[in-house]
Amino acid sequence: MILPSFELHRPSSLAEAIDLVRGFEARGESYDFLSGGTDLLANYKCKINVKRHVVSLRHLPELLGISRDSIGAGELLWRIAESQEIHESFPALAKAAEWVASPLIRESATIGGNLLQDTRCYHYNQTYWWRVAHESCLKAEADVCRVVPGEKTCVATYCGDLAPVLLCMGASVRLVGPDGSRDVPLSAFYIDEGIQRFVKKPSEILSEVRIPTEARRRKVAYRKLRLRQSIDFPDAGIAFAAELSGSRIVNCWIASTAVGSAALLHPDVAQKAMGRDLGEPLAGELAAALVASARPYRNTFFAPGYRKEMLGVLLRRAMAEVGGFEPAPSQSAAG
Amino acid sequence: MRKILLRLRVNGAHHEVAVRPSATVLDVVRDTLHLTGTKRGCDMGTCGCCTVLVDGRARLGCLTLAAEVEGCEVRTIESLREGEQLHPLQSAFAECGAAQCGFCTPGFLMTCSALLSRTPTPTPEQVKDAISGNLCRCTGYTKMYEAIDRAAAQMRTEPAREPELSSREAVSGGSR
Known part of the structure; x- marks a missing residue:
């Protein structure tokens, strides 16, 4: 597929x-x-929302650098996955980076791109001819949602792997634009709507991911569901973080990805864990609450019912990793 | 849209090419430089057929703009062998039957050469992970694991041996 024409600026x-x-x-x-x-050019090849100008951010030194406090938005995922500092301080973040797509994608993809990844849907991520033959959808050339008849907002799915982990770490992003720069907590960054997606203005550049010092006290784990254990986008993902006093949970966070149009924290579910012992009984209880609150749509590979159930399995596995206990056995092969 | 002039270094040679700003590395090596060993597979970053080396790292030619590799050293499958001497990976792929139709083979070979240059003694897990972004619909991967093992061992000890002539084309990017 030949990329459509655009003017490139470097x-x-x-x-x-x-x-x-x-x-x-x-x-x-x-x-x-x-x-x-890896996201933008693949979409451009399908003639999805092609723009006249493309501004390459590859050569901006301001977008580079990895430390315990900050990661430049232009840092490649393989560098984050292999960074000694990230491995030691935030192993779940290194794992999440290591589990994105395939090694070849991680050679080019960046943390900033992963956070800003376009939302995905069966009716959207198709070639131009496929979309036109199916009369397209709300997010592309038409004004009708093909997933939920009558829906006026887009329900395309956000499938980034790093966002749930960073949400659990309390990270924020720095946005730089013509009107200056601002820091936005990741918890206030995403909008659960497939077209608007986040609060970043089109003219703003995500320059940096900022990690607060309290993130170092949190034990974090991430689990995801996907069809193949490489290449594929997640069909569901859960990050769990806790501050522990012995086995007692002092504070905890649960974040999901690939089940809505945004990576989202689930404070109502996490609230149930405060002051409780981290173990399988609590994991089962939280998993049931999370499953009950999830509303995935039929717009990715796995059926919504399966993805919903798997959220509970993934949460139990993530909690088991943080708590160092055996999760309850399950029939599924999710990672 | 106006073309742009790029100065590229491909397989050690300097090229000045006038291309569309949206031309990918794959477009340029195949259509402008006529290095057709690099294959256009899915063209969407999924299959890894178009893998080339950019400054020694395996990269997807289909999702990398040519303009973004100006000043970098690009290597394609054509540069893997030295003259008539096949690279140990090419020999091992031919000997082990790791190449059948040969369409994905250049991509696998470039990915593996990047792996072995960084990790001369990879564990089975490292090999499996390294090629997990390359898809083969013929061989089933077992022969590839054998071939990569054999090539790694050979590169550590002895010079490359010539495989039977019938397999040479598949491991040199000659499949269509």
Whole structure:
């Protein structure tokens, strides 16, 4: 598939990139930012929301650097997965990065791109001809949702792996745009709507993921469901984090991915664990509560009912890893 | 859309090419430089057939813009053997029957060469992980694991041996 035409810009600094954006905004011209390209270029090949200008962020030194406090948005996933510092301080984050797609994708894909990954749907991630033959959908060329008849908002699924882990770590993102920079907690970043997706303005560049010091006190685990154990996007994912006093939970966080249009924290479910002992009985209770609250749509490979059930299994496995106990046996082969 | 002029270094040679800004590395090596050993498979980043090396790292040619590898060293399957001497990986793939139709083989070989240059003695788990982004619909992978093992051992000890002529084409990117 040949990529559609666009004008490519390769700024060498963040300030230069912002200047380009100012120009596009003033002239009313459409533009996209390109980082690893594994999401954007694949969508462009399907002629999905192609813009006139593409601004490459690959050569911006401001978007690089890995430490316990901050990860540059342009850092490649394989570098995060292999970073000694991330391994030692946030092993679940290293694992989540290591489990994204395939090794070849991780050679190009970045943490910023993973957080901003476009939402996915059977009726959207198709070739132009397929979409046109099926009269397209709300998120592309039409104004009708093909998943939920009559739905006026998009229910496409967000399938990023790093967001749930970073949500559990209390991370925030730095957004830099023509009007200055601002830090937004990841918990307030995503919008559970498949087209709007997040609070970042189109003109803003996600430059950095900031990790608070309290994240170092949290024990975090991540589990995901996907068809093949490589290449595929997750069909469900759960991160669990806890601050423990012995085996007693002082504070805990649960975040999901690939079951809605955003990566989301589940404070109502996590609340049930406060002050309780971390073990299989609690895991079973929280899993049941999480499953009851989940509403996945029929727009990824696995059926919504299966994904919903698997959320509970994944949560029990993640809690078992954090608590160091054996999860209850299950029939499924999810990772 | 106006073409852009790129200065690329592919297989050790300098090239000046005028291409669309949206041209990928795969477009340029196949259609402009006529290095057709690199295959266009899914063209969406899933199958790994288009794998090339960029500064020694395995990268998807179909999802990498050519403009983004200016100043980098790009290596394709054509650079793997030295003259008539096949690379140990190519010999091992031919000898073990790890190449059948040969369409995915260049991608596997480039991925494996990146692995072995970084990890001369990979564990079975490392091998399995390294090639988990390359899809083969013929062989079932077992022969590949054998071939990679054999090539790794050979690269550590002895010079490459020539395989039977009938397999040479598949492991050199000659399959269509």
